[in-house]
Amino acid sequence: MGRSIIEQILAKHSNETPKAGEIIWVEIDLRTARDFGGPNVVENLEEYFRDEEKIADREKTFFTFDTVAPAKNIGYANNQHKCRMFAWSEGIKIFDVDAGIGTHVCLEQGLVGPGITAVGTDSHYNILGAVCAFGQGMGDQDIAFAFKSGKVWFEVPPTMEVVIRGKFKECVTAKDLTLKVIGRLTAKGALGRCIEYKGEAVQKLPLCGRITLASMATEMGAISSFIEPNDEVIDYCTARMGRKPSFIPRLEEDVDYIERIEIDIEGMEPQIAKPHHPDDVVDLSSQAGTKIHSIFIGSCTNGRLEDFLDVARILSNHKIKPDVMCRLAPATKEVYGQLLDKGLLKVFYDAGAIISNPGCGGCASGQIGMTGDGEVQVSTSNRNFKGKQGNGFTYLASPLVAAACAVKGEIVDYKTLLSLL
Numbered sequence: 001m002g003r004s005i006i007e008q009i010l011a012k013h014s015n016e017t018p019k020a021g022e023i024i025w026v027e028i029d030l031r032t033a034r035d036f037g038g039p040n041v042v043e044n045l046e047e048y049f050r051d052e053e054k055i056a057d058r059e060k061t062f063f064t065f066d067t068v069a070p071a072k073n074i075g076y077a078n079n080q081h082k083c084r085m086f087a088w089s090e091g092i093k094i095f096d097v098d099a100g101i102g103t104h105v106c107l108e109q110g111l112v113g114p115g116i117t118a119v120g121t122d123s124h125y126n127i128l129g130a131v132c133a134f135g136q137g138m139g140d141q142d143i144a145f146a147f148k149s150g151k152v153w154f155e156v157p158p159t160m161e162v163v164i165r166g167k168f169k170e171c172v173t174a175k176d177l178t179l180k181v182i183g184r185l186t187a188k189g190a191l192g193r194c195i196e197y198k199g200e201a202v203q204k205l206p207l208c209g210r211i212t213l214a215s216m217a218t219e220m221g222a223i224s225s226f227i228e229p230n231d232e233v234i235d236y237c238t239a240r241m242g243r244k245p246s247f248i249p250r251l252e253e254d255v256d257y258i259e260r261i262e263i264d265i266e267g268m269e270p271q272i273a274k275p276h277h278p279d280d281v282v283d284l285s286s287q288a289g290t291k292i293h294s295i296f297i298g299s300c301t302n303g304r305l306e307d308f309l310d311v312a313r314i315l316s317n318h319k320i321k322p323d324v325m326c327r328l329a330p331a332t333k334e335v336y337g338q339l340l341d342k343g344l345l346k347v348f349y350d351a352g353a354i355i356s357n358p359g360c361g362g363c364a365s366g367q368i369g370m371t372g373d374g375e376v377q378v379s380t381s382n383r384n385f386k387g388k389q390g391n392g393f394t395y396l397a398s399p400l401v402a403a404a405c406a407v408k409g410e411i412v413d414y415k416t417l418l419s420l421l
Helices: 005-012 038-048 074-091 103-110 123-130 139-151 172-184 206-214 231-241 304-316 333-339 344-352 399-408 414-419
Strands: 023-029 031-035 061-064 093-095 117-120 134-137 151-154 159-165 192-196 224-227 261-265 270-275 282-283 294-298 327-329 378-379 393-396
Touching: 005 134, 005 159, 005 224, 023 031, 031 103, 038 139, 061 074, 061 103, 074 093, 103 117, 103 123, 117 123, 117 139, 123 206, 123 224, 123 231, 134 224, 134 270, 139 151, 151 378, 159 172, 172 206, 172 261, 172 270, 172 282, 206 231, 206 304, 206 378, 224 344, 231 294, 294 304, 304 333, 304 344, 304 399, 333 344, 333 399, 378 399, 399 414
Parallel strands: 031 061, 031 117, 061 093, 117 134, 159 192, 159 261, 192 224, 294 327, 294 378, 378 393
Antiparallel strands: 023 151, 270 282, 270 393
16 A cells, blocks of 8 residues: 555654554654744743753754734734744744745745655645645644654644646646635645645646645645655755755555545636635636726745746736736745846836735735725735735735736736736
8 A cells, every 4th residue: 555645754754654543743854933923932932941941953943034024013023023032042043024934935945855844833834745845834832842842743634636637728827726726625625634736737837836736735724735846846955955855755656545636727717716715716707807906916825936927927018007006025035136136126116016025925914015995906825815915805816817907907807818918
């Protein structure tokens, strides 16, 4: 009987032969806390381990500030500085408010690679499945324990297989695939499970596309999702880590999947999720003509260079409609530098966009603004719940679609999208 990827990773980090449903202790390679949740981690460590060594391994422990970066209110300023003071006293490295989204920073800094285990206070930590690592967002007390001990317990999740058939149509992107999957699975379709993605279209995804697909495992209810590493992913991680990954999980035959699903994307047009549910997904053209007031492009789902190159395909030749507020937030400082080096900041500025410093942006308590009552927004983020990005109505779409909507001031159809390129 073959082993799922999660079983392979957990076996490598425990003294067990894990099977779904079992509870095991797992060694954790990377532990982080962000500015949201981080202060509670500090309080737990100081309360329960007052006179003890609080950190198991400082080389594997970090703080990342990305939620409201820099702090825009006194509460977040206090939270961030509390973490700073603790980190300085304990000799822990901080990726401060200029660094960007923590999971992306960990990828760029070579802290993450195939087969590793990582936990943090970010509900989208499972984005690390993009490089076939096991990332898990956990509560403040659990992360405090991981800081202290270097391990946590897990109930081994079952795994489902999702096979993608067909090829991408023009202007159809990894975000459209991701929305198609969540539309099929629904918000509970992978609840408590891991997903293994298969199919030629998935295997050909570049790292940025894999990040997009992995980033919305949470919105499907999944513990994590995994895409078997290709040469590009292995080369990227090798360059960033300074060494070739010592353990690379692979898809195995005869895995006892809890469920198998096939999704055909042949001929699929771009997708869009309607307010206020990420899984309320329909064809883009079905919403054509809906007036919009604002755009957000960024987040851990779509904040990479390649995402902004898609935006530039449209904004290099068209202006943003004057009554549309279009906000951009690169995922990290590195991405921001790439936009600068490639002249894309000027392209976006000239088109009429508002460009933010790196960070979570529209997902995060208004780093770059939120929607008001009745405001209609198209966002490239992963959640459109009422109140998440303000009191308005948020549609989820790809960067390419969002840019086209910014130009037209309304949700476009597929034909219009093609005409803007």
